[in-house]
Each structure stands twice: as C-alpha cells, then as structure tokens.
Amino acid sequence: MTLVSSPLQEAQAISLTGQIIEQIESTDGHEVRVTVIQGGRSKNGYAYDDAALHTIASLLDGAQAYADHARSDVDQVNRSVRDVVGFYHDVHYVPSSASQSVSVGRVDASLHIFEAADWLWSLIKEACALGRPELIGLSVDILGQWQVNEQTQSRDVTSVLQVNSCDIVTRPSAGGAFRRILHADTQTAPRAVLDDHPATFVTHTSSTQGGSPLMSDTIMTEQLTASTLPPTTSPLEGARLLEQQQQLEQQRLEMERLLEDARLQKAALTLERRLQESIIPDALKSQLRQRFQGRVFEERELEAELNSSQQLLAQLTRDGVIRGHGHEKATVGQMVTEAEKVQAAFDAMFDLTIDTARLGNIRGFVSIHEAYARVTGDAVLHAGISHSSHLGPIHVAESAPIGRISEADTTTASFSYLLGTSMNKRLLKDYQAWPAEWQKFVTIAPIRDFKQQSRVRLGAFGSLSVVAEDMPYSAVTLTDSAATYVPQKRGNLVTISRETILNDDLQAIRQIPTKLAVAAAYTLAEFVYSFLSTNPLIYDSSNLFTSGAPHTNLGTGALSTTAMQSGITAMREQTNYAGKRLGLRPRYLVVPPELEWTSMVVTKSAGVPGSPNNDINPMLGYVTPIISPQLSSPSQWFLVGDPREVDTIEVGFVGGQVNPSLFIQDQPVVGLNFTQDVISYKIRHEYGGAVVDYRGLYRGI
Template sequence: MLEQPMTVAPCEEQIRIDGHIVEQLSTVSAAEGHAVRVTIIQGGRSKNGYVYDEAALHQIAQLIEGAQAYADHARSNEDQINRSVRDVVGFYQDAAYVAQGGSGRVDATLHIFEAADWLWSIIKEACDLGRPELIGLSIDIFGQWQLNEANKTKEITSVIQLNSCDIVTRPSAGGSFRRILHHDSPENSTYQATSEGDYQHMTRTKNTIEEATQTEASAEPLQTQQQQIEQQRQEVERLLNEVNLQKASLLLERRLQESVLPEAARSQVRQRLQGRLFEEQELENEISSAQALLAQLSRDGLIRGHGHEKATIGGMVTEAEKVQAAFDAMFDLDIDTSKLGNIRGFVSIHEAYSRVTGDSSLRAGISSGSHLGPIQVAESAPIGRISEADTTTASFSYLLGTSMNKRLLKDYQAWPAEWQKFVTIAPIRDFKQQTRVRLGAFGSLPVVAEDTPYSAVTLTDSAATYVPQKRGNLVTISRETILNDDLQAIRQIPTKLAVAAAYTLAEFVYSFLSGNPVIYDTTNLFTAGAPHSNLGAAALSTTAMQSGITAMREQTNYAGKRLGLRPRYLVVPPELEWTSMVVTKSAGVPGSPNNDINPMLGYVTPIIAPQLSSSTQWFLIGDPREIDTIEIGFVGGQVNPSLFIQDQPILGLNFTQDAITYKIRHEYGGAVVDYRGIYRGI
C-alpha cells in the first residue's frame, strides 16, 4: 500500500478488523433484495491487541458510510490501490454507532449486488448448514495508536482513512452479520435464530398444549387429564432440553472456530464440553486455559508442531495458509497446488516481512510484538500499517522459522547417510549413561546319562556404555539483513545447518572406525591378534578382502564356537573408491594373467565415506540385522535435528542487537557394541 503524504504527528498504521456470522438468517429469495444488517466492529480489545473506544467507533461509522464492499483482501499494497471492478460485491449504508455495555459497536447495512449472487448463496448456505463462521467481514483502515506498556495493548487514538471493508473467510475482531433485511410486508418481517427462535417456539408450544389441556379437562376424568398433562410436560421439557443442547453445541463450535487455537487444542476443549449443558463463562475459561498453554509452549521456542498454521475449515484455504505457502515457495519447498493453487513465493525477505507485519521500514523492530521502553507517545510513533487480518496472528519469525525448519529437514534427509546401513539406531529417553549388555553363550549341550542330574552352567556377560551429548549452533537474522533484503543469505541458512548437522553425525559414526577407540572390554576395537583378531596389514585387493572375510568367519562366541559371520559392506575413503569398484565388480581377478574368476564379484556393497581420515584404511562390516556393530542412540527418538527460535523482545539478541535467533540442536551418542562384526584391512 502506497503511503499518502499527510501531516500526521501520531502513529498511523493500517488496521484490519474481521467479523463473523453468528446467527442463522431467514430464508430469502434473491428477488426480495440483498440487504444485510451487519456489525462492522465490536468495541474494546481485539484479538490482535488493538483497543477501540467510543470515539474511534464513531470515526469508523462515518468512514464506512457509502464504502464499497470487496470479495477478499487485496493481495498486495498495489492491488489495494488499484482494486478491480470485478471484486466489488456491494456497498455499505446507514452506518451508525450502537451503544452496547461498556464497549459499543458499529452497525451498517450491506447491500450485495445481484451480480454477486454467488456470495449471497454462500451466506445463505453457510447459515442453513449451521456453519456461519465460514464467512465474515474485515475492515482495512489507516489510523493512529499508542502502546500501553502496562497491559500490552495498542490503544487506537484516531482513525484517518478507510481503505476497504472486505468479505473474507477468517474474521478475527468480533463483528457479525445481524440479520437479512426484508421488504415491509408482514410475511417478511421476522427472521429465524437457530437457538433463541427454537426456544421461543418450544415455549409457545408448551403454552398451547397447556391451554388445550385445560379446555378438555371437563370432558375427561381428572386422573387421565393429569397423566396426559404430565406426558405432555415431559415431552416439552425433552424438546426444550434438546434445543438447549443444540444451542450449547452451536456456541461451542462458533467460539472454537473464532479462536486461534490449533485443531488439536480445539478437540480437547470440544471433548470436555460436547454433549452437555454449560455456561458461556465455562467455555471462555476453557479456551483461555488452552491459549495460555500454547503461549507458554511458544515462549519455549520449539517451532515444529506449534499449530501456528490455522486449521482449514470445510476444505477452505485460510489467508495464513497462503502466506505460509509463500514462505515455503521462497525456500523452494513443494506446495500442494491442488489445494492452494499456484502460490507465488516471496521474491525478497523485505516483501515477506512487510506482508506479514505491515511494517515496511522495520521501525517496530523484528518481532511482531517487539517494543521497548515505556508507553510509546503518539507524537513520536512512525507511520506504518496495523492489520487485524488473519496472518498477523502468526508472527513473521514463526512463519519464517517454520519454512526454514522444513527446508532444513528436507536437506538433512537428502544428505547421503550410508552409515545407517551398518549401524543400529535406537531411541533413548535421557542423557544418562546407556548400557548395552552382551550375554555370553552356551557351548555344546552335554549328554545326560540315565538317572543322572543335568549339569548347571552360567553365562558371562560384558557391557558397552555411552553417554549421549548435545550438539548445536546459534544463527541470527538481524534487522539489517532484512532491510538490505539479503534473501540469498537467509535462504542458505537452513541448507548450511542441515549439511553441518548431517556431516557432524557422519564424522561421529566413522570416527569409531578410523579412530580405533577403546571399547567395552578395555581393549582397542581393532587388534592384529588376540583378543579381537580383526586387523589386517594389506592394502585393498581381492586377496586382502578374502583374508578379512576368513577372519570374520572365524570369530567365535563366548563359548568358543565359530559364528560364521559374513560381511555385507566394504567401507572405504574417497581415495579407494575406484579400487573398491574394481575389486567388487570385475568378473576376473584384477591383474591376474590367467583370467581367474573373481570370487569377490558382488560379494559386498561398497560405501564411500569422505569422513574417513586415512587414505589407505578399508573396512568390512556385517549386516546389523545379523550381528551388532555400532549403536547410535538419539535422545527422545528424535533422529532429525530440531530448530528453535528466540524472538522475545526483552530477551537475548532481540533486545540487545535487534536480531532473531534460531538455534539448531541435535542430541545423540553411540558406542561399538560388538567388535566381531567389524574388520579393518590396514
């Protein structure tokens, strides 16, 4: 949206306020007119923290008179200025301020053009289906506000200009469709409210039944009359109870859909209240408790699974989903085009920030809730955009972080991890020492003579231990990076983090091979003779591999019995890649003048490991399904690295350096649990 030159001292920003349908309206044909009485905005505090007093509501009422109504918000500031005539669906008239308790509201009549019958049909059908929350209103204005540090609210002090009042799918500021306006004929003078209307109907039915019963009382025996009265009373009470349950159910669904709770939290609230009568305050308390829990989880910083992406209702796509998809496209992530259509990714980080926060100059800092110091005085506040739209409920930092996390996981999982073929991956609960016990083995079963007892034997064992460790880094995105619009730098962050995490883990695994560590029996992993007999002295060749295979075949258990192990993998550094291909894929013995058959053809699978520190070492390793080799344990079973965020305005680098901090964390440990499945050639 282009800024218009004006002499305004206080903070001027663009405000977007959303409303929603709360009643099931009466059935009206298109020929009777398309006029709907609506509430543009409710006074008091909105869900996005803006507070509207009576003076602000009066200003909005004056600006809304005669304003055009559009379908959906403009996609960009340029589109907002050059709105198409095809988007116009009606206009507002008879706007007025309505006193209501301590807050008040602004009402107006929305006239929908006959050309927009599709919209009229949506409104009617949504009401008929009992799903009025599927459509609502959103107002977009320029205004002034001042920040109240005490209660973290933005108090609207002046409303300057109306940009538009649009019909959208996700309202968020408490407005509502009041009723459909009819012709003055008596048959069109009423409307039908799902809950209250049914209740009144049932009450009238009850009175009618009682009157009819009294009329017939003289003609029937008194006892029969009393039985009939009691039956009719019970039936009416049952109907009234059903109506009240229906009313409670509709209230529950409406408030849950109005809330910003993710679907999992909504389901928990729904399970506690569904199918019984409850007070409205009890419902509000349940929603507030769920929001408080999610807020605490947000402050803890874990991005994945937070539910900041708003749930889709009835297959419709929310504005928040579209914005998140634009972030995903910016990081070259796959998008569900069958659901979202062709989403254009943000072409700059500055565009993404401005789209979400409305702060094109970053005067408010980086976090969408960033503010420092005491109350900001209106005279010193900048001109910018305030939006009550759907996307502002999820901050820029979380939208960016969610897409970065997706990109990180995609790149991490795409990184070659062939070490997984020969190790055992295990979930572990905590950072305590992990113990893997190797039981001994029985020898040959002895013959038991007649009338003699069986001999008792005992098993010896040994234990491999390791302690998992935490690895990670901090990455910051500064205010200067966004102002400089360095998109390429930000797009590289998740990829580089993914590569670092994958390479670090690979180095950890291969260090067991190249480092020859001391293992559970207090001996180095590889020894030329006893106790392990798994270290050769020859360079990689078919003959040397045959010697290694024989050594593995001769490995024994605790009882001295040969296991007959067969290696499955040949692990080599890049320097031996082509040698490994020759010795494992040649039909004849390489270098043999007699064209001897190569017995190593296809015998093992080569694995090239850049992390191996020696250019001459090579390894034969068994299949972990047949013999334990190396165990890698991940804390909490979290194999992938985790991405965290810190964007609180009073903590960390966001306070001292105007920077969002992202943290990558990877927690794992490991150990050699059995030497017999590993052989080193030199």
C-alpha cells in the same frame, strides 16, 4: 400495532413468547446485513474507539468487497476484478447499549453480493441456515495511524485515512460478521397471526463478546389485560375460560422448554466455534468439551478456560516439557484459512512444495520485508521484530506510523513463528536429502533420556553334552559383557537481526536452514565414521581393531582383491564366547574418497585387476562400496557386516528424534531480542552411540 379485543380476551392477562426467523430470498440480487467492525480491541491487537468507528462508517459507503485480503501492498493496488464479490451501502454507526459488555459501538452495513459470486452467496445462505454464520466473516483493510499503548499492550488506532476494502475471510479478528439475509426487492415487515389475537413485534438483537457473530431474532409477544372476570360470566363461559387458561399454561411451558433448548443449542454452537478457533491441542479441547457440553454457560467463562489452557501450554513450552513449535489452526471442512495461505506463502519463499490442489496457486513472498509487512502490518519495523498479537511492553514512538491495517486473523501467529516453521521444513528437507549411507551398517535405536545406555552382550553355549541313560543333565552358565554410551546434546544459535529484515536480505535468510541441515548431517556422519577411523577403546577395554588377540580384525595390506580376501577370511573365523566359528561375511566396503576408484576396480572387474592370466575376480559384486569423505586416512579401508546378521555400531537418538529440531526465542522483553533486536533460532540434535560388537568390523592397514 393495536387490534380490538373481545371481552373474553380482556378477562385475564395472557403472555406468550415465540420465535420467528426472518429470511426472505431475493430474485433480483443478494443482500445481507452485516457488522463490518466491532469496537474495542481486536484479536490482532488494534483498538478502535468511537471516533475511529465513525470515520470508518463515513468512508465505507460504496467500498468494494473482495474474496480474501490482498497479501501485500503491491497486490492491494493491483487487485483483480475477478476477486470483487460485492459492495457496501446503507452504512450506519451503531452505539453500544447498556446491555452489551463492550463500551464502544460497531459499524453495520448492507452488503450487496454480485450475481457472478453465486458461490459466495450459496456459502452465506447455507452458513446462516445452519446457524453457523461464524464460519465466514468480514475483515476491514484500511490505511491508518496507530500508537502503542503500554498499559493495555495494544495498538490504538488514532486516525483512519482510507478504507481500501472490507473483504470476506474465514477468520475475522475485529468482530466482522454476517447478521441476517435481507429482502432485496421490498422491505416489508414480517406479520404473524395467532388465534386472531392481537400481536406486537419487538426486534431484539443479542450482544456480542470478543467479536463473535450477532444472531438476529424477532420476538413476538401477546398480552391481554383485564382485572377480573365480568360478574355476568356464566358457568359455561367460566369452564371455557379455565380450559383456555390451561392450554395457554401448557403453551407457556412448551415455549420455556423450547427456549431452554435454544439456549443449549446456542451454547453448543459457541463451544464448537471457539474450540475450532483455538490453537490448543485436541486433548485439551476434548476436556473442555466434556466440561461445557450439555449445559448453558456464559461465553466469558469459556474464554477464561481457553486462556488458562493457553497460558499452561506456554509455561510448559518455556520449561521444556513440550518441545518443538509450529503454527496450527483448526479448519472447518475443506475451507482454507487466511493463516494457512500466509504460511504457504512463507513455504513458497523457501522453495517448498505447496498443496496447490487444496490451497490453489500461492505466490511466495519475494522479499523478507514483504513477508514481515504482510504478517504484522508494520512496514517500517516500528514495533520491533517480534511483532505479534501477544506483544510485551514496547515504548511508544515519537510519531504514529502510517500503515496498512488488515483485520484478518493472520497475526495471531507471529512473524518469527511463521518464518521459523518454513525454515524448519526446509531444514528437514535438506537434512533428509543429505547422503547418509552410514545408516546401512549401523543400528538406530530410540532412547528415553541422557542416562548411560547399556547394551548387554550375552555369551554363547558350546556343543550340547551327551546325557547317558539315567544320568542327570549337566548345568552350563553364560558369561556376558556390556557396551555403554552416554548421549550428548549438540546445537547452535542462529540470529536474524532487525537490520537483515530492513535490508531485505532474503538470500541470506533462505540459506540458513540449508546450511544448518548440512552442518547437522555432517556432524552426525563424522560421529559415526569416527568409530572406524580413530580405533577407540570399546567395551572390553581393548582397541576396536587389533592385529592379533583379542579381536584379530586388523590387516596390513593396501586395498586389493588379495587383501580383501584375507579380511573376509578373518571375519569368517570370528568365534563366539564358546569358541565356535560364526562364519560371518561382510556386506559393505567403506573407503575414503582417495580409494573410491580402487574400490570400484576390485569390486566390479570381471577379472583379477593386474593379473596377466585373465583369472576370474572372486570379489566381483561380493560387497557394496560406501564412500565416506569423513574418513581422515587416505589408505584405511573397512569391511562391515550387515547389522541384521551381526551387531556393529549402535546410534541412539533421545526421544527417538532422528531429525534435528529448530526452536525460536522471540519474546520482546528477554534474551537477545531485547538487548540486540534479533530473533534467535536454536538448532538441537541429541544422540550418542557405541561399538556393540567388534566381530562385524574389519580394517585394512
């Protein structure tokens, strides 16, 4: 655009840079310009070249847009009309420029949002107005072929057969992004006037790296050209020109400051976006935030730091410094990510409770094969059962498979981890539901390591001595003893084979966490009750139960009110180190299943059982029966004190981890995954224990 300039304007070259934001709302419809897909390798491991992008561009025109992807091939065929939010038109392939860091182009299109999807349009407008268009994005759902590239460890898309849709998601993985809101009625060019000077508009689009959204700017430049002032310039005109030059210099400095602020704001937005997308712990995020905030940086510098942090966490996990596993995704506000929905579908498959208030009605996967195909896009297990975005070396198949390629960010957590997370939740739920009445009469303690644990038992003082007038106090000493134990590690490996997934044996997989939970709970119960049934040697090198000295806590009668009274009297007569009676009373009656009904009779009958005189039963409600199937003898019965009143048995858990833990080994180049095509799940439970004081325990027979 060229305008006539005055001689004064031609006096000297003047350059001014400013920023104009183009955003014109429409009354007849909602149009937004978008990038459908960016070439190169996506976060899901698929690689798109220019040929694949050209094919996608040719097939996309008129394609539908849905809110979120379909979860399975069945859902893809039967998409609901209520989920349709718009369609695509004006599709173009945009080649890469010399200034961009990527070597392949992208596919751009105009997305028309239906008026019925005003909720989505409001979300798009607000995200763009806040400068946060990356909060939502676009994900293509196509039918195509690929082959595994051993050198780049990616899946190269070799052909695109069909574009199912391009859907709006929260975590795009192939660079699908919103660019700018368009004028829906007429496409008029923006205009600007600055002090009646000629203006030239140049549209500039910044490049994208790693699928980050593209920010569209309109840059206005003004330039006046002249070599020298005319010789007839008067002093007044010279003064005016000097003043104008000073004003323009001030404006230039102000614009430089504004541009620097814009760069800082853009860097800050990039930093927060990438930290929110990252799965590293909050502590590392805080360190990176302190390192990068307040300065302009290149995005590749931040990416290098994030990758370094993830590699460090992976190494710490392999070394056992960090225990446990899980799939975490940062969320923005109350937005639900695609990964959260997939994890919820796994949870529902194991009959776990779903937060429907936040996630909505999530349908659980009806088969393990459906779950695997949904996460990996590999319906035939072509790439092995640990298929994820961080693949190890995998051999290329003889023929490329045809399958659904979904570019929402759900496969960054591998199938094995999503399955393992739900299995772990199911295991803990079943473990905590298993009866553990032994916890009523033992002390649970956290311990730090596998070293020998010592519990010192101090002696006791006798009666205080009488101190005569002007006489010194006499000194007394305390004796002590120690109960010791060494914690142990218990666990097993459970494998899920490739054949199990191909055979779609969901019932077998669903039973694994329940059976592991039962095994862990039963093993721990056996450990605790074995202290009662095996009569072990304890801290004083004597058996726990002795009929006479040193413990006097072993009776000879079968379970009855009379025998229980004898046991209670024996506990009452227990003494401390100074020979003083403690007056202890039992709180629980522990019996095997064979004595369950006898225990109910002797503790709940109003009269003495079997007495012809209708005497009152003094044992009515005196103790609480506990039935233990882990007790091996059908005749032994036990009286146990309240651990809050007297020490009995201590069970210590390493790291305070009372529940068992489930771990996963799914690396494709090591272990059973490599040699036998199986995913290995390891259950681990670490604890130990010992009798701390015999005086709170009594055994009959």
